[in-house]
Amino acid sequence: MDRLKRLVRQELQALTPYHVPPAEGFIKLDAMENPYPLPQEMRAAWLERLKGIPLNRYPDPEARALKARLRRFAGLDGRFGMVLGNGSDEILQMLCLAIPQGVLAPEPSFSMYPLIAAMVGVPYHGVPLKEDFSLDVPAMIEAMAARKPGIVFIASPNNPTGNAFPLEAIEAILEQSPGIVVVDEAYLPFGGESALELLPRHPHLLILRTLSKLGLAGLRLGWIMGHLPWMEVLDKVRLPYNINSLTQASAAFALEHQDVFAAQIAAIKRERARLSQALSALGFEVYPSAANFILFRAPGEGEAVFERLRAHKVLVRCLHGSHPLLADCLRVTVGLPEENDAFLKALRRG
């Protein structure tokens, strides 16, 4: 143990690793997964595709075929570049490895921003959102001037609050930022406006996306888009075969069936509206959502409601204690209609 204490970076010794609670036997509404599996006939075609993959060979290090499809999917024009990651989490890590001057992000936001900064050994600073969870643009500008962060992360729609930020607010931050601004659009399929249209006039803007929330969390595929010099830098910190053959083929296959995912997303958005209404009717404070989850507050009894749900085998995320703005807040992922019914029933039973 002496050796460990002597060798391992101090801040790493103090770090609590990302914890995923065991979910066996639970209705799992805590991780923003798309609840719909691939339709049966699509599974057969997918497996057929995978059959032909030579597992003895390394994958295409550039994932050219998949990238071409993703470019079309995202509507990215030839002036800009794209780098793929083993989930967008890996791209966050690549960014911190390449640009070590410090990370700044609004709070509450995605818990991986401070975690990955700490993991890589990069300073992190959080700037509180306003009470309605909108961006505090003057506070962000002031903090950027004081701390000169190399990277600003802005998730829009934001996790865990669910709201999307207006492009004007993002652009105001871009204009004053001393480093790069990464807009994390993991939840874009469910709402909000993409910052992609800002790319031509902002050379230090990068846009991060993922297939995880769309319905392919198990594949681990994220990508970032931006001006070519930044993409070349990220390629230098990317491990050569970071996207495995099965993921490359499966993601390309999925992008040939966008209609299936579009239908699932439409169903999730309908359920989101129904759940929001039902939660309001039960007397909770419900925040508007542009994502596939809903943030709600149970004043004075957030933890009790969480425990009650757990007793009924429904797993949501309890955010109480994670940030002062989230006192008594819970986050529920929109599930299948019957899962959402079970969640509402558990709430009503008390």
Ligand SMILES: *Cc1c(COP(=O)(O)O)cnc(C)c1O
């Ligand atoms: C879920 C989530 C991601 C996705 O991470 P992957 O590594 O691509 O699965 C990225 N950003 C935010 C804000 C998220 O909530």
